[in-house]
Amino acid sequence: MSLPHAILTALLEKPSSGLELTRRFDKSIGYFWSATHQQIYRELGRLEADGLIRALPTEQPARGQKKSYEVLPAGRAELVRWTAASQEPKPLRDVLLLRLRAAAVVGTGGLGPELARHLELHERQLAEYREIEERDFPPGKDSSADRLRHLVLRAGIDLETFWTQWLQHALSEFARLPPDNSPAEHN
Amino acid sequence: MSLPHAILTALLEKPSSGLELTRRFDKSIGYFWSATHQQIYRELGRLEADGLIRALPTEQPARGQKKSYEVLPAGRAELVRWTAASQEPKPLRDVLLLRLRAAAVVGTGGLGPELARHLELHERQLAEYREIEERDFPPGKDSSADRLRHLVLRAGIDLETFWTQWLQHALSEFARLPPDNSPAEHN
DNA sequence: CACCTCATGTAATCGGTTACATGATTAT
DNA sequence: ATAATCATGTAACCGATTACATGAGGTG
Numbered sequence: 316m317s318l319p320h321a322i323l324t325a326l327l328e329k330p331s332s333g334l335e336l337t338r339r340f341d342k343s344i345g346y347f348w349s350a351t352h353q354q355i356y357r358e359l360g361r362l363e364a365d366g367l368i369r370a371l372p373t374e375q376p377a378r379g380q381k382k383s384y385e386v387l388p389a390g391r392a393e394l395v396r397w398t399a400a401s402q403e404p405k406p407l408r409d410v411l412l413l414r415l416r417a418a419a420v421v422g423t424g425g426l427g428p429e430l431a432r433h434l435e436l437h438e439r440q441l442a443e444y445r446e447i448e449e450r451d452f453p454p455g456k457d458s459s460a461d462r463l464r465h466l467v468l469r470a471g472i473d474l475e476t477f478w479t480q481w482l483q484h485a486l487s488e489f490a491r492l493p494p495d496n497s498p499a500e501h502n
Numbered sequence: 503m504s505l506p507h508a509i510l511t512a513l514l515e516k517p518s519s520g521l522e523l524t525r526r527f528d529k530s531i532g533y534f535w536s537a538t539h540q541q542i543y544r545e546l547g548r549l550e551a552d553g554l555i556r557a558l559p560t561e562q563p564a565r566g567q568k569k570s571y572e573v574l575p576a577g578r579a580e581l582v583r584w585t586a587a588s589q590e591p592k593p594l595r596d597v598l599l600l601r602l603r604a605a606a607v608v609g610t611g612g613l614g615p616e617l618a619r620h621l622e623l624h625e626r627q628l629a630e631y632r633e634i635e636e637r638d639f640p641p642g643k644d645s646s647a648d649r650l651r652h653l654v655l656r657a658g659i660d661l662e663t664f665w666t667q668w669l670q671h672a673l674s675e676f677a678r679l680p681p682d683n684s685p686a687e688h689n
Numbered sequence: 690c691a692c693c694t695c696a697t698g699t700a701a702t703c704g705g706t707t708a709c710a711t712g713a714t715t716a717t
Numbered sequence: 718a719t720a721a722t723c724a725t726g727t728a729a730c731c732g733a734t735t736a737c738a739t740g741a742g743g744t745g
Contacts, residue, residue: 317597318704324604334724347599354705356726381724391608398604399611402597404620407661410504410589412534412654417511417585419650421578424586433591459679463606466675467599470668474594477664481657488653492646505732521696541733543698568696 318358319367321348323386323394326368330385333359346444346471359384367393415485427489434482441475444468505545506554508535510573510581513555517572520546533631533658546571554580602672614676621669628662631655 337352362368367390371383452465524539549555554577558570
């Protein structure tokens with residue numbers, strides 16, 4: 316139950332239509348909570364039905380017409396409640412680690428190039444985050460809201476840094492492994 | 503489509519019944535790919551129907567009786583194929599970061615204690631991983647399979663290290679913030 | 690016998706993904 | 718007029734989660 320709260324946050328930052336929200340979920344909030352336009356429209360309908368948001372009266376009711384939403388007091392209250400509530404962290408779930416574990420049993424097949432490819436993707440993402448940091452958080456700018464947003468970006472940067480370093484380590488280990496097709500004995 | 507492959511990997515390491523698999527998914531593989539017993543039984547049924555695994559003939563067909571499975575050649579082949587295939591990394595999805603972003607808009611409410619609680623959880627997980635590393639990967643032991651498994655554990659350790667450090671940083675930032683209920687202006 | 694645990698399942702629900710549909714606006 | 722794009726949706730499916738069901742074996 317996080318998507319509605321992601322949308323409430325986005326709408327509080329700036330009232331938007333469904334497509335505008337979709338665009339914003341391709342960056343910014345989307346960096347740690349992605350959503351497609353189908354999800355967003357469905358959720359906007361629910362939030363409106365629940366009285367947490369309302370369509371801005373812009374006298375264009377028809378299909379194919381832009382429709383913007385704003386957050387109602389009940390929506391803000393729900394977001395405040397949710398933000399402070401106690402929630403368990405979800406256990407890690409990562410396909411690449413699973414594949415490495417499989418490789419320990421059936422051999423490393425063509426996994427090396429995959430690791431290299433992922434390394435490149437993470438390096439690119441890291442570079443993008445660093446650009447955003449330079450652009451949006453120059454030293455000195457520090458309202459409370461800015462500090463919190465910077466903290467979130469910092470997590471993204473540190474996470475991508477972890478992945479690039481770990482993948483480099485993994486690749487160097489791969490280089491030391493026997494040519495392969497050696498599933499290797501397991502205990 | 504990763505759970506079936508997680509199960510194939512686990513069954514190759516050691517043929518097991520549904521409940522035994524469930525137990526093993528509470529640790530080991532479960533550290534980066536968790537699954538409940540309902541998921542596991544359903545998936546075992548599918549894998550058997552697809553001819554990737556088979557029940558070990560142990561002359562106990564009835565309900566309430568243990569039923570063990572082993573991987574068939576077709577199952578191993580599928581796992582090899584999947585391990586080497588090209589797969590896009592899933593974008594990050596983290597509720598805590600989302601909540602921090604929300605806090606930048608509606609104020610930090612009771613989020614501080616939540617951060618402290620999460621810090622403790624991650625510290626505990628990190629300690630557990632370190633114990634496993636000491637126990638299962640003493641210096642010197644290094645077959646190919648062991649090296650790969652160690653690599654996976656290393657990722658877990660480094661990830662938990664990242665979280666503990668980031669959370670500490672976040673808490674120190676929180677301490678410098680105004681007492682709160684200051685949603686703070688947003689651009 | 691009553692009760693608990695072991696072991697294997699079924700059913701309902703929900704969030705996310707993919708594919709498709711449709712009206713309105715703009716460009717050629 | 719046609720096509721492309723903008724904008725808002727509907728429908729089907731799928732994996733994960735939660736709650737419940739049922740049989741077998743053992744303990745008091």
